[in-house]
Amino acid sequence: MLTQAAEDYLKSIYKLQEKGGKVSTGILAEYLDVKPASATGMIKKLKSMNLVSHQRYQGVTLTDAGKAVALEIIRHHRLLELYLNKALGVPWDGVHEEAEKLEHVISEDVEARMDEFLGYPTADPHGSPIPDKNGVVPETQSIPMTDIQNGQSCVVAEVSDDDSALLRHLGSFNLYPGTAFQVLEVAPFDGPFTIDIAGQQAVIGREVAKNIFVNKVDTIDIA
Amino acid sequence: MLTQAAEDYLKSIYKLQEKGGKVSTGILAEYLDVKPASATGMIKKLKSMNLVSHQRYQGVTLTDAGKAVALEIIRHHRLLELYLNKALGVPWDGVHEEAEKLEHVISEDVEARMDEFLGYPTADPHGSPIPDKNGVVPETQSIPMTDIQNGQSCVVAEVSDDDSALLRHLGSFNLYPGTAFQVLEVAPFDGPFTIDIAGQQAVIGREVAKNIFVNKVDTIDIA
DNA sequence: AAATTATTTTAGGCATAACTAAATTATATA
DNA sequence: TATATAATTTAGTTATGCCTAAAATAATTT
Structure with missing residues (x-):
């Protein structure tokens, strides 16, 4: 051990x-x-x-062996985050801290049961990919929000999971993985982003934007 | 800590x-x-x-402080056992070992959420009382099966939780908390018990019976 | 080549928690 | 009551695990 x-x-x-x-x-x-x-x-x-x-x-x-161990721990962590959120309603800004402790003690059996309960998911509540039980990591090709130009529409793919204040802040704008938004304006000299989320405007500072990864989309679905 | x-x-x-x-x-x-x-x-x-x-x-x-800590750990343990069993389907002979590790790590928040999910239960899968969040332990007044006389009917109240082989054995007779049975014969010289469980006969050795606590009942409900 | 920076080694600290062996104290027995 | 036995405590040791400061060494930059 x-x-x-x-x-x-x-x-x-x-x-x-x-x-x-x-x-x-x-x-x-x-x-x-x-x-x-x-x-x-x-x-x-x-x-x-x-x-x-x-x-x-x-x-x-x-080494391959070391990578296998690392991926196993990461799998534990991310499955736990999703399980705590979905099954027990722990808010997304709290799951990281909790999972950090549990990831070292959970058995493979319990992990498999959570996996089944969740329907063999591929991403945690912050959009990070969940390695499968053989250590295969789902491919993602998101880009940093800071690379997005004026007028571009995107969907949130992934956000940093370890800063709970940041997560609460993002949550207040509904900026969860899967949320679509359009960049209305990028202020010059590395300034903040003004964006439109489902009709609501929000200003996102650059330091915050660095923690957001997105996928570009052609148009926003207006729901 | x-x-x-x-x-x-x-x-x-x-x-x-x-x-x-x-x-x-x-x-x-x-x-x-x-x-x-x-x-x-x-x-x-x-x-x-x-x-x-x-x-x-x-x-x-x-001391009062020490008792409070002890009861908190025991509450963690028993809630976890029940949660693992009910929410994730972990068999009753496996929950003890798992809970033994988790009990030291789980947060009060997650505990409260499990408690709510389970409907504020008062006993774990082995019938042991679950202290409430203020450390109040539900009263139980079960007696050892070894004190039961010939012909007496009883209901299983509680069994030892730490011997998984024993638990599998009891499970094979359906001897879970809540199960009713009648003692048909107590062999002399501290011999085994022959009992009737829902029409099925079973022989329970004395060493096994020592781990079973029961409540007497006047008659068995024939279902 | 000299100076700076980064890394590694060495030597030691601190916390936890177990152990053995010997000394002490309590209890039971003659 | 003296003595033997049992239980408990003290004192010192061992082992693990992880950390640090300071010194030595290697790599990089100027």
């Missing part, structure tokens, strides 16, 4: 690897809010278990 | 206290499968937190 800390390291390496290939000790340490020396220590431990590859000064990479 | 070990000690002290008043270090150690010296160590720690009273060689007792 792996410790909770080891599982957290693997999960973090996976997520950082997604964004930018090799994961340096420093980046990993910063992400986990520990000192680089601590990260080096855990990396050595994970390497001895053949869960990561690592050569000094070259950064870490997950 | 308390450690998991500390919570387990408090829970154990509560349970042992239920049966026989003062809880000696030795009994506690045996129950938790540690050496007496280890129990002494944890008792000192809990005492320093005002969760137990203890005077050397005199055994431990929970």
Whole structure:
């Protein structure tokens, strides 16, 4: 059995690897809010278990075994988030924190039952893809909202899950995955976005927009 | 926050206290499968937190604060058992093990939501009373099956929850809480019980019967 | 090549929780 | 009441796990 800390390291390496290939000790340490020396220590431990590859000064990479573990934890986390939201009505800004604790203790049996209850879903309440039980991650090709031009219509695909204040803010505009909106105006000099959501106007700051990923659509369905 | 070990000690002290008043270090150690010296160590720690009273060689007792914590954990455990069984279909011989891990991690919010989903239940799948959110334990007055005489009819009230093989065995006879049966014969010299469950005969050994608690009834409802 | 930056090693700290062995205290027995 | 037995406590040890600061080393930049 792996410790909770080891599982957290693997999960973090996976997520950082997604964004930018090799994961340096420093980046990993910063992400986990520990000192680089601590990260080096855990990396050595994970390497001895053949869960990561690592050569000094070259950064870490997950091995196939390590990736499998990381994906399993991520699957736990995202299924739990969706289950807590759908089955127990936990608001979407609260599920992350709860899942963070439960993901390390839930059994495969209970996970399978939640999966079945939910109808084998492919995304959590924030739009993040849920790996299947073999570790296959559903493909997504969303783009950052900050790349969207004036007049373009889009649908929210995914938002960051770990900042509950941000999630409450997005919720107040109904900016959940699946929600359509049109960009009315992008203020110059990296200014805020004015958007139209189902007839309501809203102003979304750039720092907020960075946490929103969307798919472009040709026209908005007017419901 | 308390450690998991500390919570387990408090829970154990509560349970042992239920049966026989003062809880000696030795009994506690045996129950938790540690050496007496280890129990002494944890008792000192809990005492320093005002969760137990203890005077050397005199055994431990929970303080009001300690009892509140113990009841909270027990409530977590039993609600989880029932939730896993009713909402996710986990078989009754599997819920204990799962709840044992989850009870230390679940939030009060999620607990309240499970409670509501279940309709504010008062007993878990094994018939053990579920303390309410203020720590009030529903009264029960069941008696050991081993005290039942020939010819007496009873209804299963509660069974031990921690031996899954035993639970599967009882399940094979339909001996769930609420099930009625009649004692047809008690073999002499502390021998087994022959009983009638809905027309089916079964032989229940004494060691098994010790784990079953019942309420006497005058007659069996013939369904 | 020197200076800067990043990483790794070393050595040690702290928390938790278990253990053994020996000393102490309580209880039972002769 | 003295003594033997049992239970408990103390003291010191072990093991795990994760962390840090400081020093050493490697890589990168100027």
